[in-house]
Structures are given as structure tokens and as C-alpha cells.
Amino acid sequence: MIKDRGDLERAAAAWREEQKKCGLKVLICAGTGCVAGGSMEVYRRIKELVEAEGLNTLVDLDKHGDSKKIRVSPSGCHGFCEMGPIVRIEPKGIFYTKVKPEDAEDIVEITLKKGEVIDRLLYRHPVTGERYIEEENMPFYKKQKRNVLKNCGRINPEDIFEYIGNNGYHALAKVLTEMTPEGVCQIINKANLRGRGGGGFPAGIKWDSVRKENSEIKYVVCNGDEGDPGAFMDRSIMEGDPHRVLEGMLIAGYASGAKEGYIYVRAEYPLAVKRLQKAVKQAREHGLLGENILSTGFSFDIKINKGAGAFVCGEGSALTASIEGNRGMPRTKPPRTVQAGLWGKPTLLNNVETFANVPDIIINGAEWFLGMGTPNSPGTKAFALTGNIVNTGLIEVPMGITLREIIYDIGGGIPGGKEFKAVQIGGPSGGCLTKKHMDLPLDFDSLEKAGAMIGSGGLVVMDEDACMVEVARFFMDFTQKESCGKCVPCREGTKRMLEILERIVSGNGTMEDIELLEELAITVKTGSLCGLGKTAANPVLTTLKYFGDEYLAHVKEKKCPAGVCRALKGYSIDPEKCKGCSKCSKVCPVNAITGKIKQAFTIDREKCIKCGACVSTCPFNAVEEG
Ligand SMILES: Cc1cc2nc3c(=O)[nH]c(=O)nc-3n(C[C@H](O)[C@H](O)[C@H](O)COP(=O)(O)O)c2cc1C
Ligand code: SF4
Numbered sequence: 001m002i003k004d005r006g007d008l009e010r011a012a013a014a015w016r017e018e019q020k021k022c023g024l025k026v027l028i029c030a031g032t033g034c035v036a037g038g039s040m041e042v043y044r045r046i047k048e049l050v051e052a053e054g055l056n057t058l059v060d061l062d063k064h065g066d067s068k069k070i071r072v073s074p075s076g077c078h079g080f081c082e083m084g085p086i087v088r089i090e091p092k093g094i095f096y097t098k099v100k101p102e103d104a105e106d107i108v109e110i111t112l113k114k115g116e117v118i119d120r121l122l123y124r125h126p127v128t129g130e131r132y133i134e135e136e137n138m139p140f141y142k143k144q145k146r147n148v149l150k151n152c153g154r155i156n157p158e159d160i161f162e163y164i165g166n167n168g169y170h171a172l173a174k175v176l177t178e179m180t181p182e183g184v185c186q187i188i189n190k191a192n193l194r195g196r197g198g199g200g201f202p203a204g205i206k207w208d209s210v211r212k213e214n215s216e217i218k219y220v221v222c223n224g225d226e227g228d229p230g231a232f233m234d235r236s237i238m239e240g241d242p243h244r245v246l247e248g249m250l251i252a253g254y255a256s257g258a259k260e261g262y263i264y265v266r267a268e269y270p271l272a273v274k275r276l277q278k279a280v281k282q283a284r285e286h287g288l289l290g291e292n293i294l295s296t297g298f299s300f301d302i303k304i305n306k307g308a309g310a311f312v313c314g315e316g317s318a319l320t321a322s323i324e325g326n327r328g329m330p331r332t333k334p335p336r337t338v339q340a341g342l343w344g345k346p347t348l349l350n351n352v353e354t355f356a357n358v359p360d361i362i363i364n365g366a367e368w369f370l371g372m373g374t375p376n377s378p379g380t381k382a383f384a385l386t387g388n389i390v391n392t393g394l395i396e397v398p399m400g401i402t403l404r405e406i407i408y409d410i411g412g413g414i415p416g417g418k419e420f421k422a423v424q425i426g427g428p429s430g431g432c433l434t435k436k437h438m439d440l441p442l443d444f445d446s447l448e449k450a451g452a453m454i455g456s457g458g459l460v461v462m463d464e465d466a467c468m469v470e471v472a473r474f475f476m477d478f479t480q481k482e483s484c485g486k487c488v489p490c491r492e493g494t495k496r497m498l499e500i501l502e503r504i505v506s507g508n509g510t511m512e513d514i515e516l517l518e519e520l521a522i523t524v525k526t527g528s529l530c531g532l533g534k535t536a537a538n539p540v541l542t543t544l545k546y547f548g549d550e551y552l553a554h555v556k557e558k559k560c561p562a563g564v565c566r567a568l569k570g571y572s573i574d575p576e577k578c579k580g581c582s583k584c585s586k587v588c589p590v591n592a593i594t595g596k597i598k599q600a601f602t603i604d605r606e607k608c609i610k611c612g613a614c615v616s617t618c619p620f621n622a623v624e625e626g
């Protein structure tokens with residue numbers, strides 16, 4: 001039981017002392033990506049071998065003859081999911097990638113016993129071929145600034161003392177013993193911490209509004225719904241460093257005068273739910289949640305609420321309705337959540353990453369936070385990098401970094417030597433950015449000006465083979481299905497927009513359709529009740545703005561320039577390349593290809609059923625798709 005600040009400091013010191021006895025620490029990534037890749041089997045094999053040889057108790061590894069322990073432990077996500085399962089060996093920081101259970105023996109024999117590095121398990125740069133031993137030197141990590149993710153991959157998320165030993169709960173102790181609730185709000189305000197859930201609203205203003213509300217009962221709610229396709233930042237924080245989220249919420253509770261907190265986490269994140277539940281249990285057992293925390297008179301407890309996986313439930317008022325047991329539908333504002341949120345009481349609602357930023361701001365001060373990022377968007381942002389990119393994974397970068405740095409320096413560029421075409425930022429609420437935005441600083445305001453938004457931080461990279469009309473159709477299909485149906489512009493508008501986009505990709509679109517699509521997009525944006533409808537048009541509007549020629553090609557020429565839209569695909573034979581061998585006409589199931597031997601053959605596009613058999617059969621690459 002940690003009864004006061006002194007106890008907390010002693011617990012941290014004891015953990016650090018214990019670490020000194022540890023010669024080597026083997027951290028095996030237990031994030032969702034690595035677990036899916038078999039990392040828990042790797043963990044079991046290494047642990048078994050270490051135990052079988054008695055290495056976990058005493059082993060002579062130190063050059064000076066000291067006997068040191070080896071600790072084998074699961075960890076949170078390192079972010080480099082592409083290279084998983086990942087094993088990190090401290091203190092040297094040796095970083096092994098794509099580790100299989102069969103590698104366990106070599107890791108124990110060669111690295112743990114002899115202290116040597118296994119070359120084949122090191123990360124190898126796909127272009128330069130250079131091998132990297134430590135994580136810190138790898139291009140994927142070099143431009144990152146890991147604050148909220150700093151413990152992910154470094155500590156065992158299921159052990160509260162690992163968090164405490166790394167200064168965890170020290171910010172809580174500081175606010176409870178040295179600061180007033182008003183002072184806490186002031187520091188968050190001064191740091192200009194803006195909500196990481198997408199909107200970028202200043203957290204300090206929100207916290208102070210709840211603080212000023214005159215109510216006996218107030219709530220703190222953490223939004224861990226993360227419904228955007230392609231996003232997994234919040235999941236990694238909840239899985240990899242759950243106590244950081246709890247600490248941020250506890251500090252918010254103290255600052256706002258709330259005694260109860262809820263974490264709303266989607267049920268599709270079972271590992272995050274499990275780790276959060278374990279963290280809450282441990283924090284309660286050790287007196288960091290519950291009554292009279294650290295003997296300061298402050299009481300606060302947290303409940304975990306599993307969401308049912310509807311995108312709209314991430315919207316603040318729908319989320320509180322869902323926690324109350326009602327259907328998750330947004331409501332009109334005012335009253336705002338800060339005045340009347342959960343059960344009609346003043347409620348402080350923030351995103352997972354927003355809360356995770358709080359402990360370090362308290363410990364290091366507002367100036368430290370303002371020293372990163374841009375003046376109006378300070379700090380860092382976690383992004384989930386996916387799509388046509390060499391290094392997919394989770395990254396944390398200073399706000400204001402450019403797309404070019406993210407895509408080429410961190411992401412390693414586009415695979416297969418293909419050209420970059422666009423990036424969809426912020427999921428269905430965001431928009432598409434293009435080559436011309438390569439040097440745009442990624443911050444709240446610059447993105448808004450470009451018609452997009454950071455959203456929760458999903459970055460889906462697309463290469464030259466992507467059809468931007470199809471991309472707009474994909475996102476419209478998503479938002480239309482996720483619309484709660486409460487208000488007409490969103491319910492009907494998204495449906496009509498989807499119908500138009502479907503007409504265009506199937507080759508039946510008209511010029512009037514494009515005009516109507518734009519008109520509807522603006523109506524839905526302006527007339528919808530909540531953010532889902534208000535932002536649903538963003539992928540359409542940005543693709544119309546930046547890739548208008550692709551819409552025109554689909555409508556006027558009945559062509560899909562990227563060759564994606566099946567209905568618009570057509571085949572033709574290049575007479576220059578065709579040798580008249582007749583192989584294609586023999587495989588065509590509908591006799592669409594005719595010609596004379598040793599003369600160029602032709603395809604009847606009316607008859608062609610677009611099976612593609614002729615393309616793969618032609619030995620001279622004479623059949624063209626387009
Ligand atoms: C349709 C919709 C879905 C949303 N989904 C999320 C979500 O998954 N996570 C989140 O933090 N915020 C989400 N938001 C934003 C929240 O309404 C709210 O602004 C945010 O949780 C506040 O926290 P922040 O200020 O720390 O960003 C969503 C908003 C809308 C309109
Ligand atoms: S905008 Fe869409 S999701 Fe939001 S309340 Fe209206 S119908 Fe529901």
C-alpha cells in the first residue's frame with residue numbers, strides 16, 4: 001500500500017535498485033500486432049530456456065565477475081509493427097526484428113550468454129542494406145519524439161511498479177501535495193495542450209470550465225473509442241502504458257473537482273480492456289485509486305466501459321449516452337458536456353492521448369511542452385502510418401513535421417519503386433492531401449486550411465495505383481453506414497452522395513452528378529447536427545478539389561486512370577507489339593478477340609467481359625489495360 005508521497009518515492013527507488021541487480025532485460029513486444037505475429041510464443045520459449053538454464057536467478061554475465069539476473073518480460077508496442085515480433089535487449093538496446101520462436105535458442109546462447117549480436121535478426125534498411133543494432137539509430141525512430149509513447153516497449157504494462165519506477169504517479173503526487181486545482185488548470189492552459197481526439201480544443205479551457213461548474217458531482221471521461229479506420233494510436237497507449245492514462249485522468253479529476261472517471265474503450269480492443277482493467281485493479285490495491293489517495297483527502301475511482309463499436313459513439317454526447325445505457329446518439333448543444341454531460345452532470349471528456357500527455361507537462365512544466373511542435377500546436381502527435389508505405393506502424397512526432405519527413409524519412413517511402421499519390425489523413429473526417437502538400441507542416445491549423453484535419457491521427461498512404469474517386473466512395477460508404485440517422489442532412493445526404501459516387505465508379509456518372517455531389521457535400525457539411533455529418537464530405541471535397549481530373553475521366557471518357565474501377569476497365573491490343581500469334585484469341589472465353597495470323601489482333605470491347613485472361617497469356621505484352 002502506497003500511503004503517501006514518501007512511500008511512492010521509496011517504491012520508485014526500490015524498483016530502480018532492483019533493476020541494478022538485473023544484468024540484462026529481455027523485452028518481448030506484447031502489443032496487438034506482435035502478439036498476432038506470435039510474440040507470446042517467442043516470450044514463452046525465451047523464458048523457458050532462461051529458466052531451464054537457471055539464468056533467471058544468477059548468471060555470470062558481468063565482465064567484472066558480478067553475478068547478475070536476467071529479466072524476461074513482455075512489453076507494450078514499439079510502433080514498428082511491420083518488423084514484428086520485436087525483442088529488445090537492455091541495457092545495450094539491441095533491437096531484434098521478425099523474431100520467430102525458433103530464434104529463442106540463439107538469443108539465449110549467443111546474446112544473453114556470450115553478449116554477441118545476432119546479425120540476421122537485426123533491422124536491415126531495405127534500400128541501403130545497412131544494419132542497425134539499436135532502435136535509436138534506425139531511420140524509423142530518428143525523427144520521432146516519443147513522449148506519450150516513451151514507456152511503450154520499455155516497460156511491462158501489467159506491472160504498476162515498472163511505471164512507478166519510471167517516475168509514474170509522481171505528477172499526481174506533485175499536484176496533490178503542491179498545487180491547487182486552479183493551478184493545475186493554469187499549467188495545462190499555459191502549455192496549450194490541444195485535444196488529440198481530432199478537434200484540437202484546448203484542454204486547459206475545458207478543465208477550467210468543469211472546475212468552475214457548481215456541482216457536487218462531476219465526471220472525468222476518457223474517450224478510447226477510436227473508431228476511425230486505420231487508426232490505432234490510442235489502442236497502443238492503453239495497451240502499452242495504461243497507468244499513464246489513469247494518472248492523467250486522476251490529475252484531471254483533482255483539477256476539475258470530479259471523484260469518478262470512466263474509460264470508454266471499444267470492445268474490439270480486448271487487450272486494451274484487459275490491461276486497463278488490470279491497471280485499475282493494481283492502482284486500487286496500492287492506494288492510487290479510491291479513498292484518500294496518498295493521504296491527501298483526494299478520492300477518485302475509475303470504471304472501464306466497453307463500447308459496442310459504432311463510430312458515432314466516439315462523439316462526446318453519443319459516448320456519454322452510451323455509458324448511461326442509452327442508444328449512442330449525439331444531441332444538440334448547448335448544453336455543452338462541460339455543463340451537462342454524463343447523467344446531466346459537468347463532465348470533462350478528453351481523448352486517451354490528451355490524458356497521456358498530462359503527467360509529463362506537470363513534471364517538466366509548460367515551457368518544456370511549448371518547446372516542441374509549433375506555437376499554436378505545441379507538443380507531439382501520435383500517428384498510425386499505414387497503406388502503401390515501406391514502414392507501417394505507430395509513430396510519435398513533433399507537431400509541425402512535414403508529410404515528406406513522415407513518408408520518406410520515417411516511413412521509408414513507397415514500396416515497389418512506385419510514385420506517391422495521396423495520403424488520407426484523419427480517417428473519414430479528414431481529407432486527402434497530395435504531392436503539393438508534401439512540405440505542409442502537420443498541425444491543427446495548417447490542415448484545416450487545406451480542407452483536412454488531423455482527426456485522431458490515421459495516415460493512410462496511397463501510391464499511383466489508387467483511384468481517388470474510389471477512395472471517396474470507400475469513405476462515403478463507411479460514413480453512410482455509421483450515420484446514426486438522427487438528422488436528415490446526414491442520414492439522407494450521405495446516402496445520396498454514396499449513390500452518386502457509385503454511379504461514377506460504375507461508369508454511369510454524368511457531369512450533373514459531379515455538380516450535385518459538390519452541392520450535397522456542402523449541404524451535409526453545413527446542415528448536420530454532429531461532427532460525423534459535418535466532416536463526412538471532407539474526403540469528397542478534397543478529392544474533387546485535388547483530383548478533379550479523375551472524376552472527369554470517369555464521367556466524360558468513361559475511363560479510370562488508375563485502372564481500379566472494374567466497370568471502367570477495358571482491354572486493347574497494341575498493334576505495334578502484337579505479332580499476330582493468336583494465343584489471346586484462343587484463351588478468350590467469349591470470342592472477343594479476332595484477327596489474322598501474323599497480323600495485329602483486335603478486341604471487341606462490347607463483347608469483352610474483362611476477365612484479363614488475354615493479358616496474362618500474351619507473350620509480347622501487347623494487351624493493355626486501361
Ligand atoms: C463521429 C465522431 C467520432 C469521434 N470519435 C472519437 C474517438 O474515437 N476518440 C476521440 O477521442 N474523439 C472522438 N471524437 C471527438 C470527440 O467528440 C471529442 O471531441 C473528443 O473526445 C474530446 O477529446 P479531446 O479534446 O482530448 O480531443 C469523435 C467525434 C465525432 C463527431
Ligand atoms: S450528423 Fe449524422 S451521425 Fe450526427 S447526429 Fe446527424 S445523423 Fe447522427
Ligand code: SF4
Nearest residue numbers: 588608609611612614
Ligand atoms: S479480357 Fe478476357 S474477355 Fe476480354 S478480350 Fe481478353 S480474354 Fe477476352
